[in-house]
Amino acid sequence: MKTKILLSFVTILILSVTACTHDSIINIKSENYSQVIITGNSTNGFSDKESRTGSIEQIPAGDSIVFFSTGGIKAEGNILNYENGLWTGLEDNKWYAEEDSANITAYYPVIKGIDDLYHNNGELRDIVYCKDTFNNGETINLTFNHIFAKLAINIDKKLNEDIVKVHINVPLKVNAIDLKTAEYSVTTSTEGTISFDRNDDGRYEAIIPAQNGMNLSIKLEGNELPSENIKINETEFQSGYEYICNVRKDEQNGIYTTEDFIAFTHLINGEPEYEGKSLEDFYSVIDGKRVFKLYNDLSFTDEEADSIAVIEEFNDIFDGNNHTISNLKIKTRYRANFCLIDKNNGEIKNLTIDKCTFDYPEFNNATAGCLFVNHNYGIIDNSHLINGLINMKTEDEESKKFGGLSFLNKGTIINSSISNLILGSNNATLGIFVYQNDGDILNCIINNNINKNTTSNLSSTICVYNSMRLYNIFVTEYKKNYYGICYKNDSGHYYNCILPKEYKGKAIYSDYKSDTALKKAVYYSESPDEYLRIVYELNQWIEENQSNYPNITFRKWTTDPTDKVIFE
DSSP states (O other), rough: OOOEEEEESSSSSOOOOOOOOOOOOOOOOGOOOOOOEEEEEEEEEETTTTOOOOOEEEETTTTTEEEEESSSSSSSEEEEEETTEEOOOSSSOOOOTTTSSEEEEESSOOOGGGSSSSSSOOOBOOOEEEEEEEEEEEEEEEEESSEEEEEEEEEOOOOOHEEEEEEEEOEEEEEEEEETTTEEEEESSSEEEEEEEOOOTTEEEEOOOOTTOOOEEEEEEEOOSSOOOOOOOOOOOOOEEEEEEEEETTTTTOSSSSHHHHHHHHHHTTTTTTTOOOGGGGEEETTTEEEEEEEEEEOOOOHHHOOOOBSOOOOOOEEEEEEEEEEOEEEESSSEEEEEEOTOOOOEEEEEEEEEEGGGGGOTTTTTEOOEEEEESSSEEEEEESSOOEEOOOGGGGEEEESSSEEEEEEEEEEEEOOOOEEEEOOOOEEEEEEEEEEEEEEEEEEOOOOOSSHHHTBBOOSSEEEEEEEEEEEEEETEEEEESEEEESSSSSEEEEEEGGTTTEEEEEOOOOOTSOEEEEEEOHHHHHHHHHHEEEEEEEEHHGOTTTOOOOOOOETTTTTEEOOO
């Protein structure tokens, strides 16, 4: 059994904890003090170690904290409630003028001592705290951070299917805490096992003491699983850090971490070795083909994104395993993350690309680009581009050409979609889904919620130029400066392209198809009945045409109260 560890930590500055003494309260006249104002309910989440950015949450209105202070504010564990942006309930609600500052500590949820730190099942609670010093008379603005660490266990899907329970052994237990200073101590414990019933997503999380020297281990309980514990090699645990352990079977090569993906991009381009890894670590041979499988969602920091090599040519199968890769950046002379998918074996499937950016000013010699696959000669199946950003800063709009998912498709794109495409600047010609189609685009969704129009009058929704097949495609929303299907259809075929009714008369600018070519665009208006009709027509096309594509499995369609028409 192998494990891999990826460490990350929160973005905030961990304040040093110093001993504080309690000063006796001195009674002074009312004119010598001002009222205390306490605001702030933000909580920094466990976050990435490189980017130092992370999620920000808020303590809900109506909830309570416990508040301590010495110096200019006197508080001995007051319970404060959050309403209308203010914390209220401070018993001695005044600043003492003879004190220069106040040393405050606050906790959420409310804790009163060691007995409140653990759940009944022995699991440590996730406590956030704020420890800070404020000058006399200042508004107290609270920002909370995690006092403990978090351990996250990601178990491969196939392995997780055999699990009944997951046991995490934590050998240290918190035995005392000073609530005024946020300092706590631990003791060795033989009862520190945290147990989880199996869940479907294979992720198991536990809050652990932020202590160095712990020897954590995992025990998997289930059918045909090894009896020995899985040792976690990491022994340094700090407050606010998230420690991720990926567990997989020995024979399952694949991509598990951002470091794995970075190494994969270099090795697939022909480098013999990258930071101690070889290409064989990342693929399995299935039916004679190399399959690179992704086993976790990956989110890259700016520094990590700079280390990724654009894949020049891909002749294998990349199976995203229904995971998401986030924050890729195109920063090389190549103009997409995958420059070319080869027609013989190349295939990308079951992958979502989120928040990928293409910033045009870095490519003075480039005239074209996209966010995913530059030239597709192979297969793109069940792949989705969301929240992508294209910056098209150029004076000569006619010579600059962009596609969202792909620039040139000479292969097959099926069961795929694009959503929330963002244009930073818009001075170029854009095909929202693909710039030029010389292959098959089948059974896809173009969520036409792009943020702005381009300045070019050639820009189009499905593609700018089409010479082959556009079948069973659903387009959401009408954008008046884009053609609904394409700008020029040169002997191409389109059938069952379903568009908003406003595209009547502006589906295609020039149509040079032969008399025998299929020709059908379907228009709809926004209503629940229309959505049901659209779903029926899309699924009907699949039933009637599945036999023509024996090597393709088409995704069926359904309706959703929020997204209207979606894939099942």
